[in-house]
Amino acid sequence: MNCNLERTGQDCGGMSEAQVLGDAIGAGLAARALEPNGGEVDSGHTHESACLNCGTPLVGSHCHNCGQTAHVHRTLGAFFHDLLHGVFHFEGKIWHTLPMLIARPGKLTREYIDGRRARYVSPLALFLFSVFIMFAVIQQTAGDLNLGKDGNVAINVGVSKGSAEIEKSLKAARTKRAEVEAKGGDTDDLDTDIEQQERALAAMRRMGGEKLSSTGFSILDEVIDETQSNPKLVLYKMQSHAYKYSWALVPISVPFLWLLFPFSRRFHLYDHTVFVTYSLSFMTLLFAAGMIAGAFGADPVAGLLALVPPIHMYKQLRGTYGTSRLGGLVRTAALLVFAMSALAIYLVSIAAEASTG
Structure with missing residues (x-):
């Protein structure tokens, strides 16, 4: 997502994330077609008696000394399988984890905390995968982020679109x-309509160009000044920084969750971190689903998805921490406020980094 501002979005790194993923999957399938048996017969690496890494005699499918798999496959198919597994942790675990994340988030979080992890994708791996999906969807469905011939960033923002529509209607x-x-x-009704549209157009133009007054906070004032002087560039850099520093949402959110169970001896920061990471993974995927629904014109569906977060938080809180119904409701209300606060801190931090970076 980071790229030179003198290139278009499709030129960044030569291709988009979706193209990279598609090419990787296609190459893996092609390798499997070329070597349907995985090349195991000719590889010479399927019947080792000792670990190729440390030389320990093998007992079972993995070395009991260093943990390396017993059989090392040197084939194209194995390489692309490792690529998908390493980048996305894309294996059978994902199909156990996602249904649990959606329907029983509390049980998923509790089981991972308690050490029953073999069936599930780790919270961090799932979060990174979710962030990748969300920004890939944003890149394809949100306002186009392109570059003009003069190298300036051109972003289709709501203000410019609204002004253009009002001007067309006014004309x-x-x-x-x-x-x-x-x-x-009689032109009285038309005169009233024209007057209202003129006021709306003036207000829209002020939104796009009027200088905001000082907030009293130097950091915010710097962000506002930079954003107003070059809003398109700042928005572009915010998108790039949001992707790069998405992990920062976890440490920002954990202290807020701790406030729901202050000084508890039963629950520790590790528990809260697992909770937050799985919750952010779900919210990220939910946001991506809403973007897709909106892109296909299913705005009512996108609106209904906005009702899901508090329900999901409630279920995850009760399943993870074993709270009562009343305790779950009270903590869910507080968690919604905390989540908005954490998101605001994150966005301000990203905006500050984008305006100064």
């Missing part, structure tokens, strides 16, 4: 008024 209304007036008709 049509004025034309219609001239026609009605020429025929000697």
Whole structure:
């Protein structure tokens, strides 16, 4: 996602993340087609009697001394399988983890904390995968982030689109008024409509260019000044920094969750970290689903998805910490406030980094 501002989004690194993923999967399938048996017969690495890493005699499918798998496959198919596994942890575990994350988040979190982890993707791996999915969806469905021939960033933002639509409607209304007036008709309703649209257009233009007053906080004032002087560049850099520093949401959020169980001897910071990471993974995937629904014109579906976070938080809190119904409801209300606070801190930090970086 980081790229030179003198290139287009499709030129960043030569191709988009989706293209990289598609090519990797395609190459893996092609390798499997070329070597349907994985090349095991000719590889010479399927019947080792000793670990190739440390030389320990093998007993079972993995070395009991260093943990390396007993059989090392040197094939194209194995390479691309390792690629997908290493980058996305994309294996059978994902199909156990995602349904649990959606339907029984509390049990998933509790089981991982208690050490029953073999069936599940780790919280951090799932979070990184979710962030990748979300930003890939944003890149494809959100306002286009392109570069003009002069190398300047061009972003289709709501203010410019709204102004253009109002100007078009205003022009049509004025034309219609001239026609009605020429025929000697009553133009009072049209005059009122034109006046309202002119006010709306003036307000829209102020939103896009009026200088905001000082907030009293130097960091925020610097962000505002930089954003207003070059908003398109700052928005571009915010998108890039948000992807790079997405992990920072975890340490920002954990202290807020600790406040729900202060000085508890039963629950520790590790428990809260697992909770936060799984919760952020779900919210990230939910946001991506909402973006996809909106892109396909299913705005009611996207609106309904906005009701899901408090329900999911409630279920995860009760399943993870064993709270009562009333305790779960109270803590869910507090957690919603804490989540918005953590997100605000994160966004301000990203904006500050983008405006100074």
